[in-house]
Amino acid sequence: xxxxxxxxxxxxxxxxxxxxxxxxxxxxxxxxxxxxxxxxxxxxxxxxxxxxxxxxxxxxxxxxxxxxxxxxxxxxxxxxxxxxxxxxxxxxxxxxxxxxxxxxxxxxxxxxxxxxxxxxxxxxxxxxxxxxxxxxxxxxxxxxxxxxxxxxxxxxxxxxxxxxxxxxxxxxxxxxxxxxxxxxxxxxxxxxxxxxxxxxxxxxxxxxxxxxxxxxxxxxxxxxxxx
Numbered sequence: 164x165x166x167x168x169x170x171x172x173x174x175x176x177x178x179x180x181x182x183x184x185x186x187x188x189x190x191x192x193x194x195x196x197x198x199x200x201x202x203x204x205x206x207x208x209x210x211x212x213x214x215x216x217x218x219x220x221x222x223x224x225x226x227x228x229x230x231x232x233x234x235x236x237x238x239x240x241x242x243x244x245x246x247x248x249x250x251x252x253x254x255x256x257x258x259x260x261x262x263x264x265x266x267x268x269x270x271x272x273x274x275x276x277x278x279x280x281x282x283x284x285x286x287x288x289x290x291x292x293x294x295x296x297x298x299x300x301x302x303x304x305x306x307x308x309x310x311x312x313x314x315x316x317x318x319x320x321x322x323x324x325x326x327x328x329x330x331x332x333x334x335x336x337x338x339x340x341x342x343x344x345x346x347x348x349x350x351x352x353x354x355x356x357x358x359x360x361x362x363x364x365x366x367x368x369x370x371x372x373x374x375x376x377x378x379x380x381x382x383x384x385x386x387x388x389x390x
Contacts, residue, residue, distance in 0.1 A: 224249040224312050224320035226293075232325045238299050243324050245293045249314040255293050256313070261306030268308075269295060300328050 225248040235241050247253065257268040271277035273291040288296040293310060305328045313319040 223316075223318035224253065224314055226310070226312055226320040226322045228310075228322045228324060231323065233327070235300055235326065235328050236331050237301055237328060238331070239328075241297045241300050241326065243295050243297065243308055243310075243326075245310055245322065245324075247293050247312045247320070249312060249318075249320075251315045253312050253314045255289075256311045257295055258309045258311075259304075259306055260309060261303075263303075300326070302328050302330060304328050 227246045229244055229246075233241060233243070243257075247255075252272050252274065254270065254272055256270040259266045259268050266282060267280050268283050269277050269279045269287055269289060271289055273293075277287075277289045279287050283297075286298050288298070290296075293312060297304065305326055308324045308326060309321055310324075311319055311321040
């Protein structure tokens with residue numbers, strides 16, 4: 164009967180060890196999530212951007228684009244994410260190139276008010292790291308977005324992000340549903356017209372038969388009178 168206490172102690176020790184490991188793992192996961200959440204600015208991981216910018220440091224203006232091609236759907240908010248490194252405060256400019264030509268979107272210096280073009284008013288949000296966010300994009304927003312970072316010494320660097328915006332599937336289904344409803348309405352109108360025409364034709368034939376019957380009766384009566 165003596166081995167029971169030792170087994171209980173072992174089971175208690177094992178359970179406490181498992182609990183401590185679970186608690187340590189939870190704290191580690193929480194710290195990693197907090198670090199990644201605080202490390203992102205304008206859609207780019209801080210460590211990833213720092214590594215790339217350190218690799219290209221010493222070359223005047225350095226520009227890093229983590230995602231050069233973006234696929235989006237209509238009415239979606241899109242983040243054009245970049246990061247740069249240069250001497251002093253640079254001038255950042257974004258342009259939009261498509262089949263309709265080249266259009267300037269925004270130009271600003273970090274820490275100052277952005278000069279947004281009239282075509283993109285209330286649709287663009289700028290970040291100090293050079294990133295911009297486009298609100299409620301449409302199919303016409305598909306194209307090439309070119310960023311140019313120019314420092315006060317005159318050197319510059321540019322990069323391009325390709326954006327492709329496609330229509331949402333339920334919009335196509337909505338169009339098909341409206342088209343089918345329109346066809347059903349037209350069919351109902353045609354059926355109603357056919358029914359009315361058929362009714363009128365039946366009444367016309369009935370009246371004609373009645374007249375023919377009356378004329379035949381009159382002819383028979385006249386023959387009887389002559390006889």
